[in-house]
Every structure is written in C-alpha cells, then in structure tokens.
Amino acid sequence: MNTEVWIEFLKQNWLVIVIALIVLFVVLNVVRTVVKWALAVLIIAGLLIYSGISLDQIKDVVSTVTDETIDTVKTEALNMMMKEAQEATYVSNGDGSFSITAPNLQLKGESGSNEVEVTFRGVPVGKWEMNDTIRSYIDSARNNTGSNQG
Structure with missing residues (x-):
C-alpha cells in the first residue's frame, strides 16, 4: 500500500x-x-x-506485518542466544526432555527431537526447528552446567 x-x-x-x-x-x-x-x-x-x-488487501497487510514481526523476533532471539550462551544453564528432566534458561531466553525440548519451544523475554514465540545456532547454544549450556557443577 x-x-x-x-x-x-x-x-x-x-x-x-x-x-x-x-x-x-x-x-x-x-x-x-x-x-x-x-x-x-x-x-x-x-x-x-x-x-x-479490499479485505484481501487488509489481510495481506496484516499478514505481511505479522511475518515481519515474527522474523524480527526470531532474529533478535537468535542474536540473544549467541550473547547469552555463557550464562545459559542446562537442566535435564530425566524423561528425555530438557530446559535451558538464560536471562532473556528459555528453551524446552526433547533429546533427539528436531524442534524446541522458545520463550523470549517471557513471551512464548513458538516451536522452532533446530539449526546450527540453536545446537551451539544447547552445547554451550551443557558445557556451562557441567563446569559449574564439577
């Protein structure tokens, strides 16, 4: 428009x-x-x-704004993962699931799954597919937790 x-x-x-x-x-x-x-x-x-x-134009604008907002939040959360990787703590729940907590992020998932639930600054932002950044974040959180307990 x-x-x-x-x-x-x-x-x-x-x-x-x-x-x-x-x-x-x-x-x-x-x-x-x-x-x-x-x-x-x-x-x-x-x-x-x-x-x-037309209503189609309004729907298109709303859809575009929604998609752009989701992309922005996802980018911001991924950037926050890289910044807060050293502060993240990994907790294994014993049933194959895990949670990772950092000051602005929380991830929940299951071992072997290709998705994690992401909460950014207290707001759930949905299930995301695993990518290299998320895997690196999980590994960093495991290492942080292991070195803090040891």
Missing part, C-alpha cells in the same frame, strides 16, 4: 472522511447499546469500501 495513494485519497475525500468521523463520534456518544457498535462497524466498513480498499 503506497503512502502517496493514501495522501491523494485524503486530499480528494477529506470532507467525506470528516463527516464520517463526526457521525461516528455522535453515534458512539449518543447510542449506548450494541447498536452503537454495529453502526460504528458499518461506518468504518463504508469508509473502507469507499476508499477502494
């Missing part, structure tokens, strides 16, 4: 947008029931349809 298109749309349709916003605020302030939200949704949908934005 091009910002120039939005600017041009706003220049050409500013009066319609202002009227719609005024009607929206009046509806939200006067009507105090479910009807209020139904009217608000209709007004917003009317503006979107009038502007020529």
